[in-house]
Amino acid sequence: MPLLSTSAAPSPSSSAASASAAPRRWAAELWIPLGLLLIGAVAELVAILALNGGRLVYTLDDPYIHLAVAEELARGGYGVNTGELSAPASSILWPFLLAPLARTALAGWVPLAYALASLAGAVLVIRRVAWGAFEGLPDGERGWAAGWAGAGALMASGPFFLLFSGMEHPLQLFLAALVTWGLIEEGRTGRAPGWLLGAVVLSPLVRYEGLAVAVPALLYLALRRHLARAAAAALAVAAAMGGFTAWLLAHGLPPLPASVLVKGGALTYRPGLGTLARHAVLENFNSIPGRTLALFALLLAAAALGRRRPRAERLFAAYAGGCVALHLVLGRFGWMGRYEAYAWTVAVLALLHLYRAPLAAAAAGAGRARVTGAAAALLLVLSPRSLYSTLATPRAANNIHVQHGQMHRFATDYWRAPVAVNDLGRVAFRNDAYVLDLWGLGSAEALRARFAGRGPAWMERMAAARGAELAMVYDAWFPELPPGWRRVGVLRFDTRLVTPAEREVAFYARGPRAAARADTLLRVFAPTLPPGARIVFPAPGAAR
Numbered sequence: 444m445p446l447l448s449t450s451a452a453p454s455p456s457s458s459a460a461s462a463s464a465a466p467r468r469w470a471a472e473l474w475i476p477l478g479l480l481l482i483g484a485v486a487e488l489v490a491i492l493a494l495n496g497g498r499l500v501y502t503l504d505d506p507y508i509h510l511a512v513a514e515e516l517a518r519g520g521y522g523v524n525t526g527e528l529s530a531p532a533s534s535i536l537w538p539f540l541l542a543p544l545a546r547t548a549l550a551g552w553v554p555l556a557y558a559l560a561s562l563a564g565a566v567l568v569i570r571r572v573a574w575g576a577f578e579g580l581p582d583g584e585r586g587w588a589a590g591w592a593g594a595g596a597l598m599a600s601g602p603f604f605l606l607f608s609g610m611e612h613p614l615q616l617f618l619a620a621l622v623t624w625g626l627i628e629e630g631r632t633g634r635a636p637g638w639l640l641g642a643v644v645l646s647p648l649v650r651y652e653g654l655a656v657a658v659p660a661l662l663y664l665a666l667r668r669h670l671a672r673a674a675a676a677a678l679a680v681a682a683a684m685g686g687f688t689a690w691l692l693a694h695g696l697p698p699l700p701a702s703v704l705v706k707g708g709a710l711t712y713r714p715g716l717g718t719l720a721r722h723a724v725l726e727n728f729n730s731i732p733g734r735t736l737a738l739f740a741l742l743l744a745a746a747a748l749g750r751r752r753p754r755a756e757r758l759f760a761a762y763a764g765g766c767v768a769l770h771l772v773l774g775r776f777g778w779m780g781r782y783e784a785y786a787w788t789v790a791v792l793a794l795l796h797l798y799r800a801p802l803a804a805a806a807a808g809a810g811r812a813r814v815t816g817a818a819a820a821l822l823l824v825l826s827p828r829s830l831y832s833t834l835a836t837p838r839a840a841n842n843i844h845v846q847h848g849q850m851h852r853f854a855t856d857y858w859r860a861p862v863a864v865n866d867l868g869r870v871a872f873r874n875d876a877y878v879l880d881l882w883g884l885g886s887a888e889a890l891r892a893r894f895a896g897r898g899p900a901w902m903e904r905m906a907a908a909r910g911a912e913l914a915m916v917y918d919a920w921f922p923e924l925p926p927g928w929r930r931v932g933v934l935r936f937d938t939r940l941v942t943p944a945e946r947e948v949a950f951y952a953r954g955p956r957a958a959a960r961a962d963t964l965l966r967v968f969a970p971t972l973p974p975g976a977r978i979v980f981p982a983p984g985a986a987r
Contacts, residue, residue: 471586472574476566476594480602483833484559487603490837495844496973499551502779502839502942504847506554506609507868508532508702508884513541513550514872523871523878523885530700531867531884535687536648537611554609561613562602565788568620569593572627572792576799580807588806591818596791598822600784604832607840612781615650618642619766619785622660623792626762630755635669640676648683651703652774652782656789659765663758701884706775730776732783732828739790740767746797756797763793778942779832779839839941843869845976846936846943850915853934854878857964863906863914865921866944879911882920899925903953912957917945928953931961933979947979 491500501507511523512532516539522529532538544553573593577585605612625639643660646653657680664673688698697704727733743764747757770786780787795802806814822829847869854862854870861877864870867885871878881902883890892901903925906914914928928951935947950965952958962980969978 471583472570472589472593473566475587475590476569476597477563479594480562480566480597483603484606487607487833487836491607491840494837494841495848498844498848499555500840500844500848501554501609502604502607502836502843503609504843504866504868504943505533505702507847507872509534509538509541509610509868510545510550510554511868511871511874512538513545516542517545523867523880525875527886528694528696529880529885529887530691530696531702531880532700533702533706534611534648534650535684535700536645537614537650555607558606558609558613561617562597562606565613565617565620566593566597568617568624569596569788569792572596572624572795575627576795577803577806578799579803584806584808587811588803588809588814591814592795592802595818595822596788596795598829599791600788601780601829601832604779604836604839605781605784607836608779608781610781611649612784615646615653616785616788618646618649618653619656619789620792622646622656623763623789626660626663626759627796629664629667629669630753630759633667635664635667635672640672643676644679644683647680650785651699652770652785654680655766655769655774655786658769659762662765663762666758667755696887697890701887701890705882705884705890727771727774727776732780732787733771733776736767736771736783736786736790739794740764740771743767743790743793743797752797760793760797763789763797766790779835780828835941838939841938841975842936842941842943845938845973846934846948849934849972849976850948853964853968854913854915857968858913858961860913861909861911863902863911863916865916870915877909877911879905879909881905881914881916899923903927906953912953913961914951914953915948916951918947918949919945924951925953929955929958930981931958932965932981934976935979936976938975 488499492498508523508531512521515522515525518525520526520528523531540557541550541553544550570589570593573589573596574585576592577588579585580588600616602613605616621642622639625636625642629635629639643657646656657676661673661677664676691700692698728737743760746752746760747764749757749760752760766789767786770783774786775782805817809817847866850864850866851869851872851874854876855874859876861879862870863879863881865880865882867878867880867882871880871885878885879889880886881889881893883893886905889901889905892905895901899921902914902921906912914924915934916924930949931952932950933947934950940946950961952961965978965980972978
């Protein structure tokens with residue numbers, strides 16, 4: 444059923460014509476975005492497998508943190524090391540979704556399956572909004588315009604990097620699209636269905652930035668006189684998030700997951716309007732995606748203030764504008780657009796709905812070639828990062844394979860003992876030995892010690908206590924290391940750097956015996972490295 448009806452009571456003949464046209468119309472508005480998604484997904488997967496010796500490798504180290512937590516959940520614990528609680532995951536819900544298959548051979552494919560299902564679901568939602576944006580056009584023109592508008596809305600989010608990031612972002616994007624569509628439906632029918640409230644509640648549980656969707660949506664529902672349902676959903680969000688925070692505090696952990704504290708800057712954050720202004724102006728607005736989203740926010744604000752619009756539309760525009768504004772002020776940008784993809788989707792869908800009259804007028808009689816060209820041109824202008832991330836995805840996955848994958852292989856196949864690292868995920872996943880995270884995502888003690896700024900003695904103390912005789916770290920992240928640690932080699936890759944923070948990982952041994960063992964094993968390991976990676980050994984007598 445389309446969002447907006449185009450006729451009242453059709454005659455039998457027109458009903459038959461409509462019925463015969465429906466399959467073509469559905470195909471046109473669905474196969475364009477869904478076809479692009481599936482063709483692009485297959486092409487990216489083939490390229491990733493070809494670059495990485497037939498292995499599925501994600502474009503970031505972070506998804507392997509979630510998989511390691513899911514492994515521990517399957518054992519009955521929580522964290523990355525058995526018997527030691529930690530909260531390194533960026534999502535409350537995501538590790539639990541991975542846990543059922545976390546200890547099976549399919550574990551590494553589960554994030555990709557969830558991501559593909561989420562983006563396919565987003566296509567179905569986007570199709571409904573795009574179809575409503577071109578009301579009044581003949582079915583053939585309407586389906587073609589809706590199909591390319593839907594494709595543009597999907598592609599602007601950079602779906603292929605999201606798909607192979609292995610993270611919860613595609614599910615976050617799907618839920619944001621679902622909430623947005625649900626509020627459009629509420630404005631049309633006056634009803635707030637249960638699935639809308641479910642999507643609102645799940646959004647912040649999938650990722651904390653989902654609060655930027657949930658809070659404006661709840662305000663919209665309250666102002667639309669769905670007070671009881673909005674209150675129930677708000678209580679569910681508060682209970683779930685508050686309960687998780689209470690559990691963390693009860694076990695001596697910080698109130699938020701370590702990744703949120705570290706990557707969100709909460710540990711160095713100083714509250715105040717000045718801090719917010721500096722973050723928004725100096726960081727977020729100092730980027731093309733940030734400035735584009737700011738432009739979208741202005742268009743949404745204009746719609747929210749338009750007196751000629753129905754009240755429901757003005758409130759809907761305020762919801763979408765509020766979501767975008769919250770991300771602009773409090774959110775992050777970068778890393779191939781994965782942080783802002785959900786806000787981008789909300790903004791594009793809202794603009795398609797709110798400015799549907801001029802869009803339909805522009806598409807009327809334009810012809811398929813012009814509509815296709817306009818969609819492609821608009822995408823290139825508004826979201827150049829989407830094209831770059833699409834092209835960079837296979838190489839990003841190869842970066843993780845030749846660096847983090849080889850660190851994991853050395854730790855599990857050669858060293859076979861506890862290690863210390865500053866990038867936790869791939870080394871910890873499928874590794875029964877203890878992994879000490881010196882950066883602090885997987886260790887609350889290390890996180891506190893690192894931000895206390897008391898020198899490197901804590902690293903030696905923690906490594907000794909956990910039997911970690913080898914450390915694999917970025918030198919740039921640790922300019923000062925314990926004096927007894929000896930550099931025994933550097934893992935370097937020579938291909939284009941896309942997602943790792945550094946090109947080189949230095950291997951340090953704690954003491955002469957560990958150094959001799961590490962040197963021997965690294966020399967055996969070096970010839971087995973994949974193309975593009977190599978071990979550089981220090982010159983005799985060289986210092987760090």
